[in-house]
Amino acid sequence: MGILEFQQVEKMAGNQVMFPRFDLSVKPGAVTAVQCEHETGLQLIGMVTGMVPVSHGEVKFAGEPVGRQFRNLASRVGVVLLDDALYERLTPTEQLRLFRNLHDAGAPVEELLRRVGMEELGRTRILKLTYSEKRRVLLAQALVHHPELLILQEPEQNLDVESRIILQRVLEQFTAGGGAVLMTTSNLENAVTMGDTVYRLNAEGLKLFEVAKEEDEEEIFDDPVPVEEKEPVDVDDLSVPQLQFNKIPAKVNEKLILFDPTEIVFVESVEGVSQLHVRGETFPCAIKMADLEVRLQPFGFFRCHRSYIVNLQRVREVITWTRNSYSLVLEDPNKSTVPLSKGKYAELKTFLGI
Numbered sequence: 001m002g003i004l005e006f007q008q009v010e011k012m013a014g015n016q017v018m019f020p021r022f023d024l025s026v027k028p029g030a031v032t033a034v035q036c037e038h039e040t041g042l043q044l045i046g047m048v049t050g051m052v053p054v055s056h057g058e059v060k061f062a063g064e065p066v067g068r069q070f071r072n073l074a075s076r077v078g079v080v081l082l083d084d085a086l087y088e089r090l091t092p093t094e095q096l097r098l099f100r101n102l103h104d105a106g107a108p109v110e111e112l113l114r115r116v117g118m119e120e121l122g123r124t125r126i127l128k129l130t131y132s133e134k135r136r137v138l139l140a141q142a143l144v145h146h147p148e149l150l151i152l153q154e155p156e157q158n159l160d161v162e163s164r165i166i167l168q169r170v171l172e173q174f175t176a177g178g179g180a181v182l183m184t185t186s187n188l189e190n191a192v193t194m195g196d197t198v199y200r201l202n203a204e205g206l207k208l209f210e211v212a213k214e215e216d217e218e219e220i221f222d223d224p225v226p227v228e229e230k231e232p233v234d235v236d237d238l239s240v241p242q243l244q245f246n247k248i249p250a251k252v253n254e255k256l257i258l259f260d261p262t263e264i265v266f267v268e269s270v271e272g273v274s275q276l277h278v279r280g281e282t283f284p285c286a287i288k289m290a291d292l293e294v295r296l297q298p299f300g301f302f303r304c305h306r307s308y309i310v311n312l313q314r315v316r317e318v319i320t321w322t323r324n325s326y327s328l329v330l331e332d333p334n335k336s337t338v339p340l341s342k343g344k345y346a347e348l349k350t351f352l353g354i
Contacts (some may be wrong), residue, residue: 001063002027003149003180004048009057011043012235018043021056022206024199026149027108031171031181032106035209039254040201041079041153041184042090046180048151061149075103078142080135082154088127092118092137094156095126096144103145106319112140114175132163150174152183154313161319168194193327193339200271207271208225248295250283251277257283261299265332267292267309280333300349304328308338 018040026032034044042186046052047059050070059066064080070077086095100106111199113119116136126134126347142150150171156164169196185191191198191209198209229270247258259278267289268275272336274285274292285292293303300312309327316339326340340348 001025004060004182005060006047007060008059009047009059010055011047012055012284013296015040018201019201019203020205022201024206026182028148028178028180029175030196031183031194032192033173033198034182034184035188035191035198036184036186036201038116038154038186041186044184044201045079045081045151046151048077049182064108076146076147077149078139078147079151080142080153080155082157084138086134086137086141086293088125089124091123092126092129093122093139096140099141100143106144107146112143115143115170116140117162129160130160132160135159136163138219143170143174148179150179150181151182153182154185155186156185156187156194163228165319165321168325170261182232184334188268189327189337191320193321193325193337218340234243235334246299247289248276248292250284252283259283261296262302262311262313264296264301264338265311265314265330266338267296267301268338269307277332277336302344302348304338304340304344304348306341308340318348 004026006022006024008021008023010021019036024032024034034041036044047054048061048065048066048070052093061070063196066073074162087098089100093115096109096112100109110119110122111142113122114140118133118136118140119131121133126137129137155167159167175181175196181189183194185194188209189202194221200209246261248261249265250257250259259276263278265277265279267285268277268282269289272288274289276283276285287295289307293301293309296309296311301309301348302312304310310330314330315331316331317327319327319329319337321327324342326342327337328340330336330338
């Protein structure tokens with residue numbers, strides 16, 4: 001059983017179903033990521049904090065119904081919302097000391113500042129900090145009272161690279177100590193990169209997004225493909241030219257669009273459908289990921305993750321978040337990032353000759 005349980009939870013907005021009934025268990029020692037729309041994420045978190053009524057079902061924390069009793073449970077939960085604010089006239093040290101006093105106990109302020117990489121800015125007015133530095137102070141604030149559960153809304157949105165690395169390392173340490181994390185994000189790549197278990201929540205319900213473990217990925221991609229025995233070729237047939245078609249088709253509004261492989265930045269699998277990312281836009285493709293991998297490999301594409309194929313010509317940077325977590329930063333209008341699985345990291349280095 002998880003420390004946080006959603007049991008047959010449903011949310012209605014008037015006569016409209018925001019999401020149908022679902023069950024979800026948030027377990028200690030892991031990050032549970034839910035990819036959903038921004039408003040849906042707010043509703044989900046609001047159900048935990050008692051700010052949003054549940055249309056059907058029940059939310060339980062440590063076996064107890066949350067309801068309107070969250071205030072009694074708040075000492076065991078840390079929450080960081082996207083629009084949370086700080087007292088800008090204070091310094092990070094003063095801000096954390098204030099919240100530590102509110103809880104009558106907690107982690108040493110100096111230790112918290114060190115964990116989020118803010119020890120050198122502890123005496124700087126919050127007003128003078130960057131957005132990413134303020135988010136790090138909020139993260140430290142949520143950890144002041146040694147919570148058992150950490151709830152995060154869009155934790156990586158608009159963060160700089162340094163802060164994203166620090167965030168992921170803090171969460172790795174938190175879960176290694178037995179803490180549980182529930183995060184909501186509208187960005188699937190963030191969910192895949194940060195989550196140990198990833199779900200997608202929408203009007204169709206809650207669905208598990210399968211993220212293969214390393215041994216599964218090796219089984220999927222490294223097994224040798226059997227070579228079929230073929231009849232001897234008649235030499236007279238060698239003079240017949242073979243037509244090679246390199247375009248990748250996508251369908252939009254009953255129209256068939258043909259893309260040159262070099263136009264494609266990356267391919268993403270969403271609920272079993274291949275999505276081509278071209279010039280900041282997304283186009284559905286009927287070709288399966290395994291077949292696309294074979295067709296695109298001669299053009300410099302690489303299967304960096306079970307759900308992603310990336311054009312290596314568009315990769316600008318490889319980021320190491322933690323020992324087992326990597327991302328590729330791409331050159332496209334959206335400055336996209338895609339996950340790079342641990343098992344593929346060494347393969348990519350070999351592929352690039354580094």
